[in-house]
Amino acid sequence: MPLELAALPYDRTALEPHLSGDTLDQHHGHLQRAHIERLNALLAGSELADAPLEIIVRKAQGAAFDHAAQAWNNAFYWHSLKPAAxxxxxxxxxxxxxxxxxxxxxxxxxxxxxxxxxxxxxxxxxxxxxxxxxxxxxxxxxxxxxxxxxxxxxxxxxxxxxxxxxxxxxxxxxxxxxxxxxxxxxxxxxxxxxx
CATH class of the missing domain: 3.55.40.20 (Iron/manganese superoxide dismutase, C-terminal domain)
Structure with missing residues (x-):
């Protein structure tokens, strides 16, 4: 089953005024989504196609590693943050x-x-x-x-x-x-x- 972009752990505007909803849209909604989509395309039909993201990061090489690692790093980053409110x-x-x-x-x-x-x-x-x-x-x-x-x-x-x-x-x-x-x-x- 292809990987899916995990939802943010808060609303897209919840980090304002420190990080804007526009930044989260670009960073999460566009760029992190693109890493997941490219990774799915690269892994289609491979032994890693159904693996969890962390396993893919540990085993992939080249472009697949780059996209998997960026997707994992970004997901970790979002969970390192919490709205000030x-x-x-x-x-x-x-x-x-x-x-x-x-x-x-x-x-x-x-x-x-x-x-x-x-x-x-x-x-x-x-x-x-x-x-x-x-x-x-x-x-x-x-x-x-x-x-x-x-x-x-x-x-x-x-x-x-x-x-x-x-x-x-x-x-x-x-x-x-x-x-x-x-x-x-x-x-x-x-x-x-x-x-």
């Missing part, structure tokens, strides 16, 4: 806050490091908060469609550095997009991913 943003708490403080000194230092990595990453890609197999917390940047699920790390949080994630709202100002991102982080979802 529903409790998105704010500060992490509990075990997550303790893990961030243990690794980075405190939550503010974690944010500074995350932002520095996002601002220094050239071109399109992603910045991830990860948990290593030994339990340590780490940051990583990946280019284009690369994703941590092809390795041993557990992704906890992601920000898309593809221009379609912010260009309609912030033009070429990645810094303003980062400021908006912090207003929307779903810290409960991030904490639930901790092992």
């Amino acid at each position: 529903a409790g998105g943003g704010g500060e992490p708490k509990g075990r997550l806050a303790e893990a961030l403080s243990r690794q980075f000194g405190d939550v503010a230092a974690f944010r500074r490091r995350f932002e520095a990595l996002a601002l220094a990453t050239f071109g399109a890609g992603w910045v991830w908060l990860l948990q290593r197999p030994d339990g340590r917390i780490a940051l990583a940047a990946t280019a284009n469609a690369a994703t941590p699920i092809t390795g041993q790390d557990t992704p906890l949080l992601a920000i898309s550095l593809w221009e379609h994630a912010w260009y309609l709202d912030y033009r070429d100002n990645r810094r303003k997009y980062l400021d908006a991102f912090w207003q929307l982080v779903n810290w409960d979802a991030v904490a639930a991913r901790l092992r």
Whole structure:
């Protein structure tokens, strides 16, 4: 059965004023949908045609990997966000806050490091908060469609550095997009991913 584009976990305008409905229409409704459609076309009749998306990401190569990984990364990104009116943003708490403080000194230092990595990453890609197999917390940047699920790390949080994630709202100002991102982080979802 072909893959289908999963619905957003909130209404297309629920992230406003930080991310507009137009941005979500373009990013999710057009570009992420295109990745799913292209992937389905590439996999038609293959052994991966009926596989779950995460398995496809782990086994596919070439263009099929690129489209599968982008579809997975974007789905993860949407679930890393929560409307501010529903409790998105704010500060992490509990075990997550303790893990961030243990690794980075405190939550503010974690944010500074995350932002520095996002601002220094050239071109399109992603910045991830990860948990290593030994339990340590780490940051990583990946280019284009690369994703941590092809390795041993557990992704906890992601920000898309593809221009379609912010260009309609912030033009070429990645810094303003980062400021908006912090207003929307779903810290409960991030904490639930901790092992």
